[in-house]
Every structure is written in C-alpha cells, then in structure tokens.
Amino acid sequence: MTDDDVLAEFRAAEALLEGHFILSSGLRSPRYLQCARVLMDPARGSRLATALAARLPVGIRESIAAVVSPAMGGVIAGHEMARALGVPAMFLERPEGVFELRRGFRLAPGTKVLMMEDVVTTGLSSREAIAAIARAGGETVAAAALVDRSNGTADLGVPFFPLIRLDVPTYPADALPPELAAIPAIKPGSRAA
Numbered sequence: 001m002t003d004d005d006v007l008a009e010f011r012a013a014e015a016l017l018e019g020h021f022i023l024s025s026g027l028r029s030p031r032y033l034q035c036a037r038v039l040m041d042p043a044r045g046s047r048l049a050t051a052l053a054a055r056l057p058v059g060i061r062e063s064i065a066a067v068v069s070p071a072m073g074g075v076i077a078g079h080e081m082a083r084a085l086g087v088p089a090m091f092l093e094r095p096e097g098v099f100e101l102r103r104g105f106r107l108a109p110g111t112k113v114l115m116m117e118d119v120v121t122t123g124l125s126s127r128e129a130i131a132a133i134a135r136a137g138g139e140t141v142a143a144a145a146l147v148d149r150s151n152g153t154a155d156l157g158v159p160f161f162p163l164i165r166l167d168v169p170t171y172p173a174d175a176l177p178p179e180l181a182a183i184p185a186i187k188p189g190s191r192a193a
Helices: 003-012 037-039 041-053 060-061 074-085 125-136
Strands: 016-022 028-033 065-068 089-093 112-120 139-148 159-165
Touching: 003 016, 003 037, 003 041, 003 089, 003 159, 016 125, 037 041, 037 074, 037 112, 041 074, 041 139, 060 139, 065 074, 065 125, 074 089, 074 139, 089 125, 112 125, 125 139
Parallel strands: 065 089, 065 112, 112 139, 139 159
Antiparallel strands: 016 028
C-alpha cells in the first residue's frame, strides 16, 4: 500500500479534515486525521493494519506475542493489528490519569509487545503507554501507528513503524499563523469534551 493508497482510504472515509484543530498534545493544526472514521469500516481497518503488519521487519513481527494500545484512539487500530499478526489485543486506560491494564488484561513477565497507536504527534502518549507495558511486565519490542504526524521528531525509545508519515504543521496556541487564528478551534479527538 503506497502513501497515496493510504491517503485515499482516509479521504474515502471523510477522515482527512481541514480547519483549526486542538490536538491531544495541546498543539494546533490546520489538518486533522480522524482515525476513528477511517477505522469505522472493518474492511478498511483490516486493509490498513494488514499493510502495516507487512512492513514490520520479519524478526520483530515474529517475536510479537501481544499488541497493546492506549485507549481510546488506539483500541480499534490495535485490535486490527493484533488480528493481522494473529496475537491477542489489549488496551490501556487512564482511570487515575496514568495508563494501566484493566479489565483482566495481563502480560506474563517478558511478553514481547507491539505498542500500537492510531496517530503519533509528539510521542508523549506512546511513551506513557510503553512505560505502562513495562510496569505490567511486558517488553515493548516496537511501536507502530497508522499515522506519524510528528514530522519525524517522535522518539519512542523503541523502533517505530508508521503506515504513513505526514508532515502537517503544528503550532503552540500562542503562536498561530493569522489564517489559523481567524478560524474557531475545535477539539475533535478522544479527549474532546
């Protein structure tokens, strides 16, 4: 699957949005990829996850015993990736502000894990998820995401494999370009009110 094929999937799902968006990191952006919309079609989600799984190096792919994702955005992406890899899927939640496994999810000590996200912007949530996996006894051997919009700056501390890399500008709220400042901001992600 080429980058154009991936973007075509997002466009077909009306998941590539234009406007003024407040990202979960607090940064602002003129474009937003609503992965929930692209993943609402199970066949599309399967195609994207299967393409991403095929890009993982064989040694990493064969070592993965579980896929763990941060809730909310990573749940479906993680489930589809686990299906593509033929391993269990689990997700992390933040009931007290810190990621943890709940709902009876457990990792045996040393379980080789792929941490799967929908979108990575700064990498903060991914690093927090990887730390939670370690606290639960797992070993994150790699991270993956449908979209890397970090402009190549996200350091997750493990090998990182996105399906597509998009260079979308982001801005602090107090340093917006005039054309973005003129548009009302909306918070479309999982942390929206």
